[in-house]
Amino acid sequence: MLFHTTVKKIIHQKGKEYHIWLEENPFHPEGGGQPGDSGEIRSRRFRGKVKDCEKDGNSKFLTVFIQEGSPETGEKVEVFLDDARNLVLSRSHTAQHLFSRVLEDHFEGLMTTKVNIHDHASTVYFNFDGDLTLRDMFDAEERVNHLIRMALEVKVLGYEYDTARSIDGLKAKWDLLSPEEPVKVVRIGDMDLNACAGTHVNRTDEIGGFIVLALKGRKPSWEVKYSLERQRICVEHSRILREFSNTTGLSATEILKTFRNLKVENQNLSSNIKNLIPFVSIPWNISSAGAYQLYYSNPESLPLEIVNQLSRRKIEEDPNSLVLAMVTGNERNLFNFVLRKGEKVELDLPALMDSMPELNVRGGGKGSFFSGITNIGSFPKWVDLISSRIKK
Numbered sequence: 418m419l420f421h422t423t424v425k426k427i428i429h430q431k432g433k434e435y436h437i438w439l440e441e442n443p444f445h446p447e448g449g450g451q452p453g454d455s456g457e458i459r460s461r462r463f464r465g466k467v468k469d470c471e472k473d474g475n476s477k478f479l480t481v482f483i484q485e486g487s488p489e490t491g492e493k494v495e496v497f498l499d500d501a502r503n504l505v506l507s508r509s510h511t512a513q514h515l516f517s518r519v520l521e522d523h524f525e526g527l528m529t530t531k532v533n534i535h536d537h538a539s540t541v542y543f544n545f546d547g548d549l550t551l552r553d554m555f556d557a558e559e560r561v562n563h564l565i566r567m568a569l570e571v572k573v574l575g576y577e578y579d580t581a582r583s584i585d586g587l588k589a590k591w592d593l594l595s596p597e598e599p600v601k602v603v604r605i606g607d608m609d610l611n612a613c614a615g616t617h618v619n620r621t622d623e624i625g626g627f628i629v630l631a632l633k634g635r636k637p638s639w640e641v642k643y644s645l646e647r648q649r650i651c652v653e654h655s656r657i658l659r660e661f662s663n664t665t666g667l668s669a670t671e672i673l674k675t676f677r678n679l680k681v682e683n684q685n686l687s688s689n690i691k692n693l694i695p696f697v698s699i700p701w702n703i704s705s706a707g708a709y710q711l712y713y714s715n716p717e718s719l720p721l722e723i724v725n726q727l728s729r730r731k732i733e734e735d736p737n738s739l740v741l742a743m744v745t746g747n748e749r750n751l752f753n754f755v756l757r758k759g760e761k762v763e764l765d766l767p768a769l770m771d772s773m774p775e776l777n778v779r780g781g782g783k784g785s786f787f788s789g790i791t792n793i794g795s796f797p798k799w800v801d802l803i804s805s806r807i808k809k
């Protein structure tokens with residue numbers, strides 16, 4: 418939509434961002450979790466993108482990113498409202514009314530606390546002192562889609578504050594409303610009645626489709642992410658699932674169960690390995706490094722996690738020593754290593770590693786522990802270098 422008006426005042430400017438107050442402003446301001454309208458603005462002297470519309474007391478101003486020239490007070494301007502984007506916001510916001518209503522009706526005590534409306538996916542925040550599952554959200558999603566298909570009329574009426582307060586069943590945040598201003602009341606069919614300053618569609622079927630993407634949180638604070646791109650997301654997700662099912666030979670219904678079983682198996686395996694560590698020993702080579710002993714070993718067939726535990730045990734046995742363990746890494750010609758020092762060793766390992774650039778080490782650690790990757794898998798080189806640095 419195109420409008421003609423005049424720049425009333427430039428209230429703020431920082432670089433290319435201007436806050437512009439217009440004589441007449443057709444943009445809907447940001448509020449209640451819904452972002453302000455966006456679009457474009459131009460005159461003979463300048464051209465810019467309208468990023469947002471914000472409210473300041475009773476007036477509203479545009480946040481404009483200038484692309485060319487600069488605006489001036491009093492000049493005539495053309496403003497374009499991005500109707501397509503604003504319609505998406507209105508659809509998403511109206512869907513949130515339905516979703517909140519469905520959940521509030523179904524879960525006693527559930528309350529919507531905050532919303533964040535965006536073009537592609539929006540989020541609703543709830544307070545509910547009970548458990549919610551994704552299955553519950555799927556049920557609510559179905560009811561919302563049913564209400565959408567019913568093509569319920571969405572009516573917006575303005576009431577005097579006192580009259581609004583007497584409307585039976587009207588949901589409102591009265592502490593945020595001014596008694597001096599009229600209250601905008603939004604009625605959807607005969608199922609939802611809300612005091613709301615956002616923008617809405619005229620009939621629920623204009624929303625299109627509703628799909629829940631995620632449920633997060635724990636009682637009493639919950640958040641649900643949803644989108645209106647139901648068709649696209651359903652197809653995309655179904656493709657991923659079919660590909661997964663085809664590759665693994667698992668039916669779609671078996672996947673989650675199998676994944677959970679594998680997770681349990683994996684945890685059991687990890688704890689079994691941990692239990693085995695006290696019974697595992699590896700051969701250590703010994704060399705002297707200054708006043709200390711240097712133990713080193715490369716137990717090739719053991720996983721790094723176990724080697725790490727064994728090196729820790731060794732250093733506890735002999736606090737007057739250094740321990741170096743190395744295993745072949747996942748990539749060819751790379752080795753994973755762990756270097757530790759005992760309690761009685763007065764050295765800073767990161768500083769020691771820094772003094773040996775010849776080892777091409779990538780990694781990190783604290784004073785008594787250092788781990789990382791190297792392409793130098795030759796122990797004689799490590800041992801010689803460490804000994805010579807410590808003797809200094």
Ligand SMILES: [Zn+2]
Nearest residue numbers: 603613614615
């Ligand atoms: Zn609303």
